[in-house]
Amino acid sequence: EIVLTQSPGTLSLSPGERATLSCRASQSVSNNYLAWYQQKPGQAPRLLISGASSRATGIPDRFSGSGSGTDFTLTISRLEPEDFAVFYCQQYGGSPPYTFGQGTKLQI
Amino acid sequence: QVQLQESGPGLVKPSQTLSLTCTVSGGSISSGGYYWSWIRQPAGKGLEWIGRLYTSGSTNYNPSLKSRVTISVDTSKNQFSLKLNSVTAADTAVYYCARVGRSVVDFDYWGQGTLVTVSS
Numbered sequence: 001e002i003v004l005t006q007s008p009g010t011l012s013l014s015p016g017e018r019a020t021l022s023c024r025a026s027q028s029v030s031n032n033y034l035a036w037y038q039q040k041p042g043q044a045p046r047l048l049i050s051g052a053s054s055r056a057t058g059i060p061d062r063f064s065g066s067g068s069g070t071d072f073t074l075t076i077s078r079l080e081p082e083d084f085a086v087f088y089c090q091q092y093g094g095s096p097p098y099t100f101g102q103g104t105k106l107q108i
Numbered sequence: 109q110v111q112l113q114e115s116g117p118g119l120v121k122p123s124q125t126l127s128l129t130c131t132v133s134g135g136s137i138s139s140g141g142y143y144w145s146w147i148r149q150p151a152g153k154g155l156e157w158i159g160r161l162y163t164s165g166s167t168n169y170n171p172s173l174k175s176r177v178t179i180s181v182d183t184s185k186n187q188f189s190l191k192l193n194s195v196t197a198a199d200t201a202v203y204y205c206a207r208v209g210r211s212v213v214d215f216d217y218w219g220q221g222t223l224v225t226v227s228s
Binding site for chain 2: 033045051055088096097099
């Protein structure tokens with residue numbers, strides 16, 4: 001089972017700044033099958049990025065994903081007030097189980 | 109627009125069986141060749157994938173829960189269900205149902221989640 005480790009645990013930034021979130025896998029993620037989600041309090045996670053770098057439908061272009069192998073990054077180019085939330089990475093190794101990282105809290 | 113809605117008891121006694129249902133609207137559960145999943149999240153913690161079901165009835169489960177989990181489908185009601193037996197306090201969590209995306213890699217539609225507490 002692939003273990004995903006996210007860093008930092010908490011990231012404190014201000015609106016307008018750039019956010020860089022990291023997700024490291026314990027072994028190579030096949031075919032870059034890595035996704036990113038945003039979760040706000042009391043809500044279900046929302047898919048942001050699929051396949052490491054493809055934005056999901058309706059996701060603003062200030063969100064971008066990059067990386068391959070074991071190191072992946074979610075970048076938010078200019079933070080908007082509504083962007084502050086917890087972010088999770090998730091991998092699929094070609095067969096179950098799916099696994100998630102422990103999350104990064106992005107706070108003002 | 110696909111919508112998912114979880115339902116079921118919010119309180120389950122230890123050693124009993126947790127049973128939840130996910131009702132899918134906005135599309136047929138049996139068309140499109142999608143997988144459907146259950147995911148849970150203990151309070152203040154991360155997400156754990158429980159298992160998935162294909163509309164043919166085939167299933168895959170998280171090895172950590174496999175001995176206690178059953179996911180099934182009722183296409184006539186456009187629903188799929190989760191049963192988790194022999195529950196303990198460690199199974200207390202918000203349970204989400206979700207659709208696995210076309211790529212099979214991620215989860216593109218989620219229910220709002222339902223809190224299940226295991227307590228006597």
